[in-house]
Amino acid sequence: xxxxxxxxxxxxxxxxxxxxxxxxxxxxxxxxxxxxxxxxxxxxxxxxxxxxxxxxxxxxxxxxxxxxxxxxxxxxxxxxxxxxxxxxxxxxxxxxxxxxxxxxxxxxxxxxxxxxxxxxxxxxxxxxxxxxxxxxxxxxxxxxxxxxxxxxxxxxxxxxxxxxxxxxxxx
Amino acid sequence: xxxxxxxxxxxxxxxxxxxxxxxxxxxxxxxxxxxxxxxxxxxxxxxxxxxxxxxxxxxxxxxxxxxxxxxxxxxxxxxxxxxxxxxxxxxxxxxxxxxxxxxxxxxxxxxxxxxxxxxxxxxxxxxxxxxxxxxxxxxxxxxxxxxxxxxxxxxxxxxxxxxxxxxxxxx
DNA sequence: GGGGCTTATGTTACGGTGTAACAGACCGTT
DNA sequence: AACGGTCTGTTACACCGTAACATAAGCCCC
Numbered sequence: 001x002x003x004x005x006x007x008x009x010x011x012x013x014x015x016x017x018x019x020x021x022x023x024x025x026x027x028x029x030x031x032x033x034x035x036x037x038x039x040x041x042x043x044x045x046x047x048x049x050x051x052x053x054x055x056x057x058x059x060x061x062x063x064x065x066x067x068x069x070x071x072x073x074x075x076x077x078x079x080x081x082x083x084x085x086x087x088x089x090x091x092x093x094x095x096x097x098x099x100x101x102x103x104x105x106x107x108x109x110x111x112x113x114x115x116x117x118x119x120x121x122x123x124x125x126x127x128x129x130x131x132x133x134x135x136x137x138x139x140x141x142x143x144x145x146x147x148x149x150x151x152x153x154x155x156x157x158x159x160x161x162x163x164x165x166x167x168x169x170x171x
Numbered sequence: 172x173x174x175x176x177x178x179x180x181x182x183x184x185x186x187x188x189x190x191x192x193x194x195x196x197x198x199x200x201x202x203x204x205x206x207x208x209x210x211x212x213x214x215x216x217x218x219x220x221x222x223x224x225x226x227x228x229x230x231x232x233x234x235x236x237x238x239x240x241x242x243x244x245x246x247x248x249x250x251x252x253x254x255x256x257x258x259x260x261x262x263x264x265x266x267x268x269x270x271x272x273x274x275x276x277x278x279x280x281x282x283x284x285x286x287x288x289x290x291x292x293x294x295x296x297x298x299x300x301x302x303x304x305x306x307x308x309x310x311x312x313x314x315x316x317x318x319x320x321x322x323x324x325x326x327x328x329x330x331x332x333x334x335x336x337x338x339x340x341x342x
Numbered sequence: 343g344g345g346g347c348t349t350a351t352g353t354t355a356c357g358g359t360g361t362a363a364c365a366g367a368c369c370g371t372t
Numbered sequence: 373a374a375c376g377g378t379c380t381g382t383t384a385c386a387c388c389g390t391a392a393c394a395t396a397a398g399c400c401c402c
Contacts, residue, residue: 009315040369042379062358076382081360097269098323100359100388117317126315133307137326140301144180145331146288152269154323155308160316211398213350233387247353252389257350271359271388 009126010117010159013056026053026104030092039090044073048083049104052093057123058101096125098154103127115153121162181288181330184227185295197224197275201263210261215244219254220275223264228294229272267296269325274298286324292333 030049034041051064061080069075084102087093091110093102099118106127107114115128133153141148201220205212222235232251240246255273258264262281264273270289277298278285286299304324312319
């Protein structure tokens with residue numbers, strides 16, 4: 001069927017869009033967050049954030065490191081890991097444990113929990129903030145007498161566009 | 172408060188219990204599953220399964236490898252990874268992506284999805300099969316036009332026993 | 343029981359991911 | 373200018389995982 005243009009969470013970032021706006025918004029949030037709490041968004045931290053936001057595909061630390069070194073920064077791992085740790089601690093990027101990669105946080109600000117949809121085909125990851133899911137995670141933990149601290153929810157699968165592309169027209 | 176003895180998911184495995192029963196049950200399930208589908212539970216695969224089930228704490232591949240080599244098996248990583256891949260493909264162990272470790276599957280049989288509670292204090296991990304949670308994950312994916320294939324749900328935190336131990340009596 | 347196929351194991355070598363530890367540079371304060 | 377904190381640069385290493393190839397073990401068929 002030719003689905004109507006109901007904008008799903010993936011389509012908003014997977015399709016063609018003005019990505020400069022994503023990037024600018026992310027940098028604005030970073031400025032605000034850091035300014036508000038006296039954290040220093042130094043050149044290297046800012047640059048790492050820009051690189052993470054170069055698209056919506058999670059990027060590995062060593063990929064980032066490669067790009068940084070091309071640009072004249074050092075090439076030692078701790079550099080990029082420190083920047084990523086800083087950004088993550090301020091809720092500006094997320095680490096996706098299931099694929100060992102980092103993605104820009106679409107909310108910014110306080111460190112918060114989120115859920116991720118990760119398409120193994122196009123590589124794009126989308127961040128969700130599903131209250132029902134968050135609530136049920138908490139409820140499941142409570143039921144086990146468990147203090148939830150850091151829930152990891154990463155859903156691997158295939159996004160609509162990739163599913164459509166893999167089945168040319170109709171079977 | 173002195174909580175009553177309502178057995179929560181963690182208490183069942185974190186407290187003192189007849190762990191030989193856990194181990195025996197796991198091995199029985201493995202025999203059944205492998206027998207039913209013509210898979211060979213070879214000595215090394217069986218031994219890896221036993222080691223994973225030596226307690227309820229997820230174990231790293233290299234820890235397993237160390238123990239195997241002490242027992243006269245080889246000491247090359249592919250050995251243990253192959254056994255783990257086999258066991259995981261038959262739903263006998265799970266890999267916890269957030270901590271790069273493996274834990275015995277408490278259900279066995281078909282490869283299935285589950286959720287995990289991982290206490291960062293005592294190291295114990297417990298497997299849940301929360302239908303509501305599974306349903307929510309599916310619903311969240313559907314809402315985004317996303318085909319869910321491999322959801323990863325790993326909840327880090329602190330179990331009741333460790334929380335109680337860290338606060339001696341009452342504040 | 344030998345030939346040939348499939349599966350499993352043993353081994354080498356390497357790539358990817360992440361961190362400890364220390365030295366030096368930068369920055370604001372006094 | 374001296375100081376103390378933060379940030380950066382660097383070395384070295386630990387841990388996690390896999391590709392590729394050689395050998396051995398099980399299986400089936402004749």
